[in-house]
Amino acid sequence: MKIGVFSYYDIYNKDNGIFDKNRYPIGENLEYPFVLLKEKLQNKNITIETLDQRPLEEFDSFLFLDFPSNNIEILNKAKSLNKSLNLVIFECEIIKKNNWIKTNHEYFDKVFTWNPDLVDNEKYVKFYWPNQVPSQLKYGNEKKEKLCTMISGNKINYDKRELYSERIKAINWFEKNSMIDFDLYGTGWESGVFYNFFNPFLKNKISFKVLNKLDRDNMLPSFLKKNISVYKGKVNSKIETLQKYKFSICYENAKNISGYITEKIFDSFFALCVPVYLGENNIKKYIPENCFIDYRDFKNFNEIYRYMINMSDVEYFSYLENIKKFVLNDKLDKFNAENFVKVLIENMKYSK
Structure with a gap:
């Protein structure tokens, strides 16, 4: 049996790129769940590979990773072959709205989602964001070179639930009040960020799209954006970098979305770096509250900083x-990735 896998992101769709760690620009071991899936399927004499490896007609079923709105012809072709189609929804609605349009789900026999509001255990099956969980965690106080860090991409969004702007507020706070205690890493920060007076325009859908396109095409005058002085570049290893800091600013891409807990908080855990978390409203239902600092417990970032800087070694x-x-x-x-793979293997539709 042969399964064809196709991601919304083209970088993973050639030469079995979804299984290649070098294709993932930021994050730690993000390829591992798919490598493990391939291994477990092979044990069942099932092959999984990207669609460029053979004619579509030779696949028995398909696994789409996020709705392929940029490649509808691929989806229609797969559907026309009368083969089984499965969808795994990773991206939330502020990043990829097409993932959450119910009529789009009609293409698929099975839909896997982290959002419990959709789950019916028939067509819609629940999964938790997969991670490669280490067998041991090591730490030493001598490794904590600085107080706090953030590792994230520089993005903007007009949705009211977005948290990209909250990340920038945290960065701005440190730049203004305590640069020595903070380092920023990630992608897209080289060209700086919009000045605060742009915020109303970024919250308007039309002006946001205009500004975002001009920014992506490098057509914005440089004086409209300010450089980030605490930016230290990209990282080779997210976890090795986090290990050097006591705390990390760990905001999801969006708030108030049920079940949306990504790898961000877990990367901090695996590095034994205490996260300052903002995102899923019911985070304490999933993760013990004594493992992280809840952003919502403080009136402002100044209070969070004082809490971090005054924390005793014992605490x-x-x-x-x-x-x-x-x-x-x-x-x-x-x-963990093992549970994710188990859920997929046990619930995927393999053939009509």
Whole structure:
């Protein structure tokens, strides 16, 4: 049996790129769930590969990673072959609205989602964001070179739930008040960020699209954006970088979206770096509250900073011990890649 896999992001669709760690620009071990899926399927004499490896007609079923709105012809061709189609929804609606349009789901026999509001355990099956969970966590106080860091891409969005602007507020706070305590890493920061007076325009759908396109095409005058002085460049290893800091600013791409908990908070856990978290409203339902700092517990970022800077070693190492217990005592099992692969293999539609 042969399964064809196709991602919304073209970088993964050639030469089995979805299984190649070098194709992933930011993050840690993001290819691992798919490598593991390939391995487990091979044990069942099932091949999974990208669609460029053979004619579409030779595949028995298809696995789409996010709705392929940029390649509808591929989807229509697969559908016309009367083969089974499966969809895994990763991106939330502020990033990829087409993922969440119910009529788009009519193409598929099975839809896998992290959003519990959709799950019916028939067509819609629940998964938790997959991570490669380490077997041990190491730390030493001597590794903590600075107080706080953030590793993220520089993005903008007009949706009211977006948290990209909150990341920039945190960056601006450190630049204004305590540059020595903060380093920023990631992609897209080289050209700077919009000045604050652009914020109303970024919240308007039409003006946002105009500004975003001009920015992507490098057509904006440089004086409209300010450089980020705390920016330190890209990272080779997210976890190795996080290990050098006591705390990390860990905001999801969006808030108020049920079940949307991505790898961001787990990367901090695996590095034994205490995250300042903002995102899923019910995060404490999934993760013990003694493992992270909840942004919502503070009136402003000044209070968060004072809490971090004044934290005793005893309290800090208590956070780390709580993180270790959560990660290593099987409490994280729902979020490991093994569980993700198990859910897919047991629920995918393999043939008509």
